[in-house]
Amino acid sequence: MARRIPKSITDKKEKTSVKDSFKALKTIPRFFREIFKSSPKLFLLNIISRLINAFTPVVILWVGKMIIDEIILQVSLEDKDFSQLWNLVLVEFSVVVLSDLLGRLINLTDGLLGDLYSNDSSEKIIRKTAELTIAQLEDPEFYDKLERARTQTNSRVELMSNALGQAESVISIFSLIAGLVYFEPILILILILSIIPSFINEAKFSSTRYSLARSWTAERRELDYLRYIGANNQTAKEVKLFGLTDFIAERFKNLSNEYYHLNKNLSLKQSLYGSLFNILGILSYYGAYVYIILRVLTGAISIGELTFLSGSFNRLRNNLQGFFSRFTRISESALYLQDYFDFLDLKIERTSEAKTPIPETITQGFQINDLHFAYPGSKTEVLKGVTFTMKAGEKMAFVGQNGAGKTTLIKLFLRFYEPTQGEILLDGININKFDVDDYRKRFGVIFQDFFKYEFTLRENIAVGNISEIDNDETIGYAASKSLAEQVVSEMEDGLEQRLGRRFYQGQELSGGQWQKVALARAYMKDADIMVLDEPTSALDAQAEYDVFERFIALTKGKTSIIISHRFSTVRMADRILVLQNGQVLELGTHQDLMANPKLYSELFKLQAAGYQ
Numbered sequence: 001m002a003r004r005i006p007k008s009i010t011d012k013k014e015k016t017s018v019k020d021s022f023k024a025l026k027t028i029p030r031f032f033r034e035i036f037k038s039s040p041k042l043f044l045l046n047i048i049s050r051l052i053n054a055f056t057p058v059v060i061l062w063v064g065k066m067i068i069d070e071i072i073l074q075v076s077l078e079d080k081d082f083s084q085l086w087n088l089v090l091v092e093f094s095v096v097v098l099s100d101l102l103g104r105l106i107n108l109t110d111g112l113l114g115d116l117y118s119n120d121s122s123e124k125i126i127r128k129t130a131e132l133t134i135a136q137l138e139d140p141e142f143y144d145k146l147e148r149a150r151t152q153t154n155s156r157v158e159l160m161s162n163a164l165g166q167a168e169s170v171i172s173i174f175s176l177i178a179g180l181v182y183f184e185p186i187l188i189l190i191l192i193l194s195i196i197p198s199f200i201n202e203a204k205f206s207s208t209r210y211s212l213a214r215s216w217t218a219e220r221r222e223l224d225y226l227r228y229i230g231a232n233n234q235t236a237k238e239v240k241l242f243g244l245t246d247f248i249a250e251r252f253k254n255l256s257n258e259y260y261h262l263n264k265n266l267s268l269k270q271s272l273y274g275s276l277f278n279i280l281g282i283l284s285y286y287g288a289y290v291y292i293i294l295r296v297l298t299g300a301i302s303i304g305e306l307t308f309l310s311g312s313f314n315r316l317r318n319n320l321q322g323f324f325s326r327f328t329r330i331s332e333s334a335l336y337l338q339d340y341f342d343f344l345d346l347k348i349e350r351t352s353e354a355k356t357p358i359p360e361t362i363t364q365g366f367q368i369n370d371l372h373f374a375y376p377g378s379k380t381e382v383l384k385g386v387t388f389t390m391k392a393g394e395k396m397a398f399v400g401q402n403g404a405g406k407t408t409l410i411k412l413f414l415r416f417y418e419p420t421q422g423e424i425l426l427d428g429i430n431i432n433k434f435d436v437d438d439y440r441k442r443f444g445v446i447f448q449d450f451f452k453y454e455f456t457l458r459e460n461i462a463v464g465n466i467s468e469i470d471n472d473e474t475i476g477y478a479a480s481k482s483l484a485e486q487v488v489s490e491m492e493d494g495l496e497q498r499l500g501r502r503f504y505q506g507q508e509l510s511g512g513q514w515q516k517v518a519l520a521r522a523y524m525k526d527a528d529i530m531v532l533d534e535p536t537s538a539l540d541a542q543a544e545y546d547v548f549e550r551f552i553a554l555t556k557g558k559t560s561i562i563i564s565h566r567f568s569t570v571r572m573a574d575r576i577l578v579l580q581n582g583q584v585l586e587l588g589t590h591q592d593l594m595a596n597p598k599l600y601s602e603l604f605k606l607q608a609a610g611y612q
């Protein structure tokens with residue numbers, strides 16, 4: 001099953017240049033501010049340790065030089081005194097121990113800071129995601145941004161220790177350079193010339209690597225998805241039954257192989273060029289070494305200075321190489337960091353600035369005027385001029401065939417999307433004028449595709465009004481109204497029973513049991529408006545009857561909308577709105593509609609016949 005290379009990879013626009021990598025470095029100060037905020041104490045401890053540690057290489061080399069010079073001096077003296085020599089050895093020993101301890105402290109604080117920062121940034125991503133509109137989340141471009149922000153947590157942690165290490169390395173480099181400049185400035189020139197080519201090479205490859213990873217964001221999402229459906233208890237039944245394993249595994253293999261090959265080619269090239277440039281570095285080291293030896297032979301410098309200079313040169317070369325390769329790694333990670341900040345800085349689409357207070361009690365109800373709607377990115381209108389009123393306290397049922405637009409209408413009521421044309425008024429005020437969170441608080445809702453949280457039963461009910469999670473009375477009340485109390489009583493751990501099979505001691509529920517639990521969420525608050533989108537589709541006939549009997553009693557005087565394909569339920573509504581192809585086909589009481597030989601009476605009779 002061959003698969004074409006995604007267009008995005010060859011797309012010029014997606015290419016990231018070395019310039020982009022440098023530009024991304026602008027995000028580093030903000031990054032450090034965030035790490036500092038994660039734990040000021042750990043951050044300062046890390047920086048101070050690194051500052052001190054930065055000087056240890058040059059001190060060790062310098063003391064080493066003094067030791068050798070002292071040995072040579074003492075060997076040549078008649079009257080020997082080794083006390084100075086042993087003192088120097090003791091100093092070197094102490095500095096080495098200190099350096100080791102500092103190194104460990106740095107590793108420890110790096111690890112702890114990394115954990116804290118990655119937790120903080122994950123929390124930020126969760127909070128930011130909650131601020132985005134449903135339309136933004138359904139847009140694949142936004143989703144890619146989210147994916148890049150979410151999956152690059154490790155890269156951010158790595159960036160942190162690289163960036164901090166870089167600061168330490170700069171100080172070390174300067175201290176070593178000071179020694180070289182003092183004795184043999186020409187060595188610096190040799191050093192720089194040998195390092196530059198490999199730096200350019202590294203920088204170029206890192207931006208190409210990032211381009212590749214970035215252009216594969218969508219494919220990586222697909223790979224994740226395939227991993228999920230191929231190895232997951234929720235899909236296992238279908239995968240086994242339909243024998244989908246090969247289909248999924250092949251699809252995964254083809255896509256992942258493609259990425260592997262692109263990446264492999266890049267790694268091979270990078271490694272080849274890297275080796276060539278490294279040989280250049282080794283050559284320069286030996287050039288410098290020969291030069292230093294010649295200087296010793298001509299008596300210009302001492303043996304101790306020879307060890308100091310060759311040691312410094314070698315360390316400097318390694319440090320500089322480390323500096324440059326870290327620099328390219330930093331600029332590469334900074335590109336990912338840019339994605340993370342871009343995600344955090346995403347503009348939130350606020351529909352209206354003005355905040356009109358929501359009426360304390362709803363007196364008139366909803367007025368829906370000429371509502372048109374097409375989903376973002378789609379030209380097809382799902383709602384085509386829907387107009388009707390829903391009086392305060394009225395119970396309405398929305399009926400219609402699959403895809404007629406019933407759920408979409410609810411989504412517009414709940415302001416998940418904005419109508420492309422027309423308006424929804426509540427007590428004469430456009431619902432866009434209200435604060436969206438305050439507005440939604442007035443609703444008790446159960447969705448057709450409600451989410452099954454693999455948390456406890458208590459938590460699953462309390463998500464309807466999470467501030468009441470510890471209020472047993474409210475939870476018990478909600479559970480009794482939705483018949484979820486039966487489910488609670490059947491569980492070994494009652495309300496504290498963990499649901500689902502993902503975690504230890506989790507208990508899976510039947511479809512109907514889940515539905516009762518989800519339905520309880522709608523009763524968790526004393527909402528003004530109840531919206532039940534197919535709340536009983538998984539319930540048995542008796543349970544459905546009980547649920548509705550309770551619902552009718554409970555919502556007396558409350559505005560409510562029920563979507564259902566079951567006419568026994570629908571007929572209990574005060575009025576029924578029949579949608580067809582995004583338009584209102586019929587509107588009236590059950591009796592009105594039955595008297596009308598249109599879709600409703602036809603479907604009702606069809607269903608009734610099925611029960612005879």
Ligand SMILES: Nc1ncnc2c1ncn2[C@@H]1O[C@H](COP(=O)(O)OP(=O)(O)OP(=O)(O)O)[C@@H](O)[C@H]1O
Nearest residue numbers: 138375378382400401402403404405406407408409
């Ligand atoms: N998020 C979405 N993005 C794009 N199109 C969508 C989206 N959700 C639904 N649609 C489309 O909108 C149309 C109406 O869907 P809607 O869910 O409102 O129908 P419905 O009347 O509730 O159907 P059902 O009885 O099957 O639940 C369908 O053609 C569907 O494909």
